Each structure stands twice: as C-alpha cells, then as structure tokens.
Amino acid sequence: MEREGVERLLAEAGADSRRLRHALALLSDGQWWTLADVVRQSATSRRTVESLVRELPLEHDGDRFRMPLVDAPDYQDLLAVAPPPEDPVAHLVPHYGHALDRLTDLIAKAPRARHVLDHVSATPETVLRRALLLGARFWLPGARLLCVGDHDLTSLAVKLVHPEADVTVVDVDERILAYIDEQGLGVRTRWADLRLGLPPSAREHDLAVTDPPYTPEGTGLFVARALEGLKDDGRVLLAYGASERTPMLALKVQQELSQLNLVYEAVYPDFNRYFGAEAIGSAADLYILRPTSKTRPAVQSRLSRLSTAIYTQGPQSVESAAGASTASATALEGFEPDLLVGDWPKDLTPPRVKLPTWLAKPYAAAPERVAVAVPPGLESALPRLLLATRAPQVRVLLSGALPPLPQPLSTVYDLRPGDGILDAVRLPHPTDEAASVLRRILDNGHAKLANTWREALIAVARSQGTALTKNDARTLIRQAAPWSDDLTPLETPLHHLTALPAAVTTTVTALTTTL
Numbered sequence: 001m002e003r004e005g006v007e008r009l010l011a012e013a014g015a016d017s018r019r020l021r022h023a024l025a026l027l028s029d030g031q032w033w034t035l036a037d038v039v040r041q042s043a044t045s046r047r048t049v050e051s052l053v054r055e056l057p058l059e060h061d062g063d064r065f066r067m068p069l070v071d072a073p074d075y076q077d078l079l080a081v082a083p084p085p086e087d088p089v090a091h092l093v094p095h096y097g098h099a100l101d102r103l104t105d106l107i108a109k110a111p112r113a114r115h116v117l118d119h120v121s122a123t124p125e126t127v128l129r130r131a132l133l134l135g136a137r138f139w140l141p142g143a144r145l146l147c148v149g150d151h152d153l154t155s156l157a158v159k160l161v162h163p164e165a166d167v168t169v170v171d172v173d174e175r176i177l178a179y180i181d182e183q184g185l186g187v188r189t190r191w192a193d194l195r196l197g198l199p200p201s202a203r204e205h206d207l208a209v210t211d212p213p214y215t216p217e218g219t220g221l222f223v224a225r226a227l228e229g230l231k232d233d234g235r236v237l238l239a240y241g242a243s244e245r246t247p248m249l250a251l252k253v254q255q256e257l258s259q260l261n262l263v264y265e266a267v268y269p270d271f272n273r274y275f276g277a278e279a280i281g282s283a284a285d286l287y288i289l290r291p292t293s294k295t296r297p298a299v300q301s302r303l304s305r306l307s308t309a310i311y312t313q314g315p316q317s318v319e320s321a322a323g324a325s326t327a328s329a330t331a332l333e334g335f336e337p338d339l340l341v342g343d344w345p346k347d348l349t350p351p352r353v354k355l356p357t358w359l360a361k362p363y364a365a366a367p368e369r370v371a372v373a374v375p376p377g378l379e380s381a382l383p384r385l386l387l388a389t390r391a392p393q394v395r396v397l398l399s400g401a402l403p404p405l406p407q408p409l410s411t412v413y414d415l416r417p418g419d420g421i422l423d424a425v426r427l428p429h430p431t432d433e434a435a436s437v438l439r440r441i442l443d444n445g446h447a448k449l450a451n452t453w454r455e456a457l458i459a460v461a462r463s464q465g466t467a468l469t470k471n472d473a474r475t476l477i478r479q480a481a482p483w484s485d486d487l488t489p490l491e492t493p494l495h496h497l498t499a500l501p502a503a504v505t506t507t508v509t510a511l512t513t514t515l
Helices: 002-027 035-042 046-053 072-078 093-109 124-137 154-161 174-182 216-228 247-259 295-304 355-360 379-387 407-411 433-442 449-463 470-480 494-514
Strands: 059-061 064-066 144-148 166-171 188-191 205-210 230-240 262-275 283-291 339-341 369-374 393-398 413-417 421-426
Touching: 002 035, 002 046, 035 046, 035 262, 093 124, 093 154, 124 154, 124 205, 124 230, 124 262, 124 283, 144 154, 144 216, 154 166, 166 174, 174 188, 174 494, 205 216, 216 230, 216 247, 216 295, 230 247, 230 262, 247 262, 247 295, 355 379, 369 379, 379 393, 379 407, 407 413, 407 433, 407 494, 433 449, 433 494, 449 470, 449 494, 470 494
Parallel strands: 144 166, 144 205, 166 188, 205 230, 339 369, 369 393
Antiparallel strands: 059 064, 230 283, 262 283, 393 421, 413 421
8 A cells, every 4th residue: 555655656746756766765775764854865845755754654763764674675666766966066075074064063053043034054064065166166266255145154164165265244134244253264244134235345246155035036136136246247156945846936036037137057956955944845956147248237127126025934024014114104293304214104295215225325415303214124224224324313113123222323322212213312422532433433324434434543643743644544443443444334243333432442542552
C-alpha cells in the first residue's frame, strides 16, 4: 500500500519528481532525519515532504524518523536518480574550513530574526558559498560590493574570504548594523529603510547582493535599490525562492524583474539554504542579473510607484490594511503647521512633501512648524525624520509605538511624547565648545558628517586664536570616529550616533591640548 502511495506522488509530480526522489533517497539511507532537515537537504517544500512521509512506513525517535532498513530495498528502483544541480563552488568549500567555523559562530550569535522584516537565516555554508561564487565569477580586489539588507551576514563572509573587497551594508535593522560593526572586519554600515530611499554614500558599486522579502513588491523594491547603488556595468546577485506548488508567485516576482529590463546572466537552482522557510523547501535560487541601457529609467519608474507594504507579515505586509495612513486633522489640534510631511488628508491646506523627498534633500523653505505623519512599520525612521529639518517646532504623528531615540537628539530637541504624538521643540544653540560642534553636525542632517565636523573644529580653533588645517582636522576626526567618512547623520546607524558626543568631545579636547 505504501509503495502505491509513493508511486502516485511521483507520477503526479512528473518531471519535477526529482525533489521527491531526493527526499526519498535521504529517508532510505539508514540515518535519522527531522522534517526540517529533509526539507532543507532536498530543497522541497514542507507540504510536499509531509505528503511523502505520510505514505512511508517510517520508524520514529522523538521528532526524528527514517525508513527501516528492511523496507528500504523495496525502493531501490526509485532511487536511481540524477544528483541535484551542480553546485558551482562546492569544490572550494573544503579549503575554507576556518572561515566556515567563524561564520557558524557569527551566525549563531547574531541578533534573532525579526518576523516583521521577513528574516530567515541562511546557513553558514550558504553565505560562504555566496562569497566563493562572487570571487569565482568576478575580480574582487578593489571591487565595491553593496549588501542590500544583510541579516544573513553575507558581508562578513565576503570580508573573511576576500578581505581586499570594499563592502558596504545598508539595513533598517539597527541590531544587525551594530553586530556587523562589532566584528571589526572593515565593513561599512549605513542605516536605510529602502522604502524611503538609498543612502547617498551607497552609490557607484560594482556588485550588489540582496536576499529580500519574497513578495513581488519586496523583491522589486530591493532589486531596484540595489540597481540604484550600482554602476552601469554592475551586477545584482538575488536570492529568491518559491515553492514548487506556487509557480504563479514566482511568475509575479519575475515579472517585477522583467519590468526593470534586466538580463538573466545565470540562475543557480536551490543555491541558498535556510534555517526555516520550510514552505519553500528551505531553499532559494541565486540569480545573477545585469542591467541594460533601459534599466535606469525603469528603476526610476518603479520607485515612483513605491508602496510601503512589502513584507509577508506584520503591519507592513502586502495583505495588511494597516499600511494605509491614519493621519487626521485631529492630530494637529493646537498646532498650526506650515508644512505637512508624509501622507495627510487632502483637505488640509499647508504645503506637503513626501517622506522620501524629506529625507533625500533639505527642504527649500524654512518652515517654523512641521507636522510629520509616520506610517505603521516605519517608526525606526523617526530619528532621521527629526534630524532632516531645522524647524523650531515639529509634531510627529505615530501609528505605532515610540521607538528608542538616540541620546544626541536630546541635545537638539525638547522631546514631549503624548498619546500617539511626539512634540519636538528645538533647543537654543549651546555655548560649550564640544556641545556646539555636536549641534552643528546634527543641524546639518543632509550634509556629510565629517565635513561639518571638520569645519566646526576649524571654527573652534579660530575662536581660540589658533589655526587648524583641514588635514589636521580630518586626522583628529578619523582617530576619534574612523567610521565617519562619507556618510550623513541621516544614514548613520544609531550606535554611531550614540557614540558621537564622546567622539566630538575627544576631538575638541585634543584640539585645545595640542594647539
């Protein structure tokens, strides 16, 4: 009876039955398996493996199972199957045992996955093989790589295997950015919510890697931002997977890619393996995508119709209605704004600007009172939204909980939280030298942090009747904050913003003791 059930499943799968046969071969090899292990090893969806397991005479040991060896010979004729598609870098993996051990430890200690960001951890072997494939296909010495989201820690794998590569990570998860910096491998970190824009310093890269939310909206956005960060002749490596049961979902994702006018240079089936994601077989293909002369206009078109709902779970899931704005005129009672930022009711009369525009460049006018509407799921952008203006008064309407705010914000604003509202009143400019330098940096949110810092130090030296060259100022800054080159306060991770006051004080103290 079991044999008939297995043969029925194989017949129904037809030419795609290789996955089932691979799973069957695993279960017949005499070893104990968990369901998750079979899913990951065979790159077959959990539902499909479960359908197979129901037809087999398995023996169990807790959550593990296997085919009794007495029954396995009955299936030998079903096991004569071709091996899975060839892994292009499998032969290199044994030469990088030390890197694999280090990655295994790094991934085990990394911040826990956040389901609202669709986090699923890739295996250590996967991120190592990504790094090896990059080195096997492209010349990495001196090349600039952009990781568009990096919960998988691909950036660290690349630096371990190719330390000569220049690697930058953009991510919305502050925990990941801090963790990557803690490893001291020379990876640049930048905060970015890709729904609101790509940091100015994350441009002109040779290569980009992304493992995005597996919705059409999420994949389209992450790939568009990756392309925005590339030179014209760059490449995007995309991890994307779908269940063998849902080809229409894969089609919708590939239609998003097609609209970006990309060339598919290669697709490696089931290259990526995960802890979890069993609905898609704990596996994803790896695409190598090349832009064409028609890609940049297509990217701009794609980003112009940006949606904030890109995830499969949480307040910004594609199925959730919570992504709609809840801003209303009642939030403005007692506050008469000169400017509205974000999505407000159309019947309000003040001028308005979109959130991405607000973060991308300084507003041309100098409004006295600004009202900002923050949609659910974008609360982590709040510190940057406040630093993007010099307005004396800002009222923020929050749809979710008030996020942690970095201490330096309290040197700029008197912050007054209320019920779903945060009022921020700008403080007078301080007279203390270190506090004055810090304030000048934070007052110029769109400017390069190190440049503002340098000019502020020169001004302090001048007020003391001494001269400080630009090169000497740069040296002081790099010694105190080696991470500070080329980024603005708006793209600075919170752990660096939190460390900024002490670093500024160090440079001012050094200035007064050495001149």
